[in-house]
Amino acid sequence: MNIGDAAKQAGIPTKTIRYYDEIGLIEPSARGENGYRDYDGNAVESLRFVRHARGLGFSVEDCRALLSLYRDRNRASGDVKALADRHLRHIDEKIAELESMKRTLEILMARCHGDDRPDCPILDNLAAEGRDDQSGSRP
Amino acid sequence: MNIGDAAKQAGIPTKTIRYYDEIGLIEPSARGENGYRDYDGNAVESLRFVRHARGLGFSVEDCRALLSLYRDRNRASGDVKALADRHLRHIDEKIAELESMKRTLEILMARCHGDDRPDCPILDNLAAEGRDDQSGSRP
């Protein structure tokens, strides 16, 4: 099928599919004489696979690895799990970082009047000297 | 002071300081005859300010706004708070997204043996059809 139909089947924009082709992540199963990309069931399956993996936050490089594991009948599920585990830790780090920002912001916002006067603990905090980390403020 | 000293004072790499100059976020207070950037106390204060704001996850554009509020004696703290609030909601969304990925990953990983056999629920899930969202799996 043409790229447009593949896009509908897989739930991915054509632009993205062309991009995946360009970076060698998922190549069309064939090219028509007119130069049109052709995607068969297998290719569409790969596209969907990658959409799901990306949806779980895996990087494109991770997707490449996952896809090759998926296509490898002699894979060890341990390899997949290790990859997922690394990714999970990465996610945990990000969550922790965001939570820390959130905490600081909430504390500062609670102390800001939010009226039409210039007085502002948020700005005061940002302007404060010292502090080497980025977790902000000692409230 | 020269850029290197400003970098030490503010805790920001020189590269980044030059970048901030380039995009007009923080310009050096002067340029020496030799073309060297010169940063005075005020400029260094701005650099530190931006470091803190970036550390709380504010975008560079937000930093621009925050900096101009900081320099504005007639500001309303409400404007600062509104900006912070928007940012906080953005953070909340990101956290929610990551938590959702985390949940799905954990469920899948719990069901994966992680041994040397090819059998893998993680891959099975990624390959599964249907499912329009990216939150993954009905376990």
Place this chain on the structure above:
DNA sequence: TATGGAGGTTCCAGCAACTGGAAGGTCAAG
């Protein structure tokens, strides 16, 4: 057969926020 519109193709640029590197100018110390 002409034509219009909906496909497809390529390449180029841009987003965010830097970071690295190359090629070269400057300055203070020894």
Place this chain on the structure above:
DNA sequence: CTTGACCTTCCAGTTGCTGGAACCTCCATA
């Protein structure tokens, strides 16, 4: 006078697309 640590600019790359321009191709209809 040389060495080495600074400084300068510019260009490219990172991640994962997304938009647009310019052009080609296919199919249906008048």
